[in-house]
Amino acid sequence: MTKDPTPFPFSPDLLAGRKALVTGGGTGLGRAIASGLAQAGADVVIAARGEDVVSAAAAELSAETGGNVTHDLVDIRNLETVEALAGRHGDVDILVNNAGGQFPQKARDYSPNGWRSVIDLNLNGTWNMTQTFGNQMLDGDGGSICQIIAIVGRGMPGIAHSGAARAGVAELSRTLAFEWGPKVRINCVAPGAFHTDGWEATYDPKVGQNFTGVPLPHPGRPSDIANATVFMVSPAAAYVTGEVLYVDGGHVLQGPISALPKGSYPERDEQPSGR
Secondary structure: OOOOOOOOOOOOOOOOOOEEEEEOOOOHHHHHHHHHHHHOOOEEEEEEOOHHHHHHHHHHHHHHHOOOEEEEEOOOOOHHHHHHHHHHOOOOOEEEEOOOOOOOOOHHHOOHHHHHHHHHHHHHHHHHHHHHHHHHHHHOOOEEEEEEOOOOOOOOOOOHHHHHHHHHHHHHHHHHHHHHOOOEEEEEEEEOOOOOHHHHHHOOOOOOOOOOOOOOOOOOOHHHHHHHHHHHHOHHHOOOOOOEEEEOOOHHHHOOOOOOOOOOOOHHHHOOOOO
């Protein structure tokens, strides 16, 4: 993935004195988010399961941004590792739950284990992080949480399991905005089609390439998500909570984004309408 040439739009001291933790921050959108937070002056911890990836990314981000970027390890599905991570970073006041993943497949073909694995990662893992660090914020000086989800509300053909989990995170965040305000703000950022290395490794090349009719007819840049996240956790959004910010070029206005290439559902044209 080529380096994004977009100029950074925020002041370098916007988040000075803040400590941010980004899950899945070693690659893709998570790496871009960590870079944005560091450029805005926050001390940043990137956390994931793979030591090699996050340690290399932390060193690179420190050199690129001139900021303080360190790394740690966590499996967000494992509450013990989440609690251990929180014990090592009790001063986090910005949490970005970016870690997640899914595989494209027709819903009729999901195995029980395939369904559970995606729900456990994207919903339960996000909850583990949210509750653990949210409780620390509630017991301390407060903070801000940003959930990186997906375009929910119009259907997600080919990744129904992830759509269900991400919609659950959105509703969870709206609920917690009531329960945890005013001490903790919690919002979601919903990316559209971003052709990161992870996207290219997961989806058919034909997926996400047809932008006909989309108001902004091109894939997003990682910096678009980074900028949205920095805004959401910053004082500029001090009166924003319980919201979902779509960063998708207006793609959601068209309807569902399919994770499978065109022609994957011939049965839709072969069956009589429902009764």
